[in-house]
Amino acid sequence: MARVRLIGPEPVTVPELGSRAVQPDEVVEVPNERFDGYVSQTATWESVEEPGAREAVARKTAAKSPQKEG
Numbered sequence: 001m002a003r004v005r006l007i008g009p010e011p012v013t014v015p016e017l018g019s020r021a022v023q024p025d026e027v028v029e030v031p032n033e034r035f036d037g038y039v040s041q042t043a044t045w046e047s048v049e050e051p052g053a054r055e056a057v058a059r060k061t062a063a064k065s066p067q068k069e070g
Contacts, residue, residue, distance in 0.1 A: 002035040003027050003049035012044070 005027045006012065013021050014028070022028055030038055032051035039047045 001029040002032050002047075002051040003029050004035070004038045004045045005048050006044065007046050008044040 006022045006024055009024060011021050011023050013019055016034065017028060017030070020028075027048050035047075035051050038045040
């Protein structure tokens with residue numbers, strides 16, 4: 001899941017999130033495939049975490065971890 005922040009001046013109801021009311025400056029998780037639809041609304045939403053960011057960090061961390069010798 002990707003994360004976006006509501007930067008608009010008023011709360012909005014987001015049907016895609018179960019008709020949840022999102023408050024200004026609140027960060028919400030959105031489906032990766034819908035991320036572009038949010039961040040393209042530059043007056044309303046900003047990116048906090050792009051799709052796949054957590055997975056990329058997990059892969060980097062795993063790659064840096066020393067292997068246990070058995």
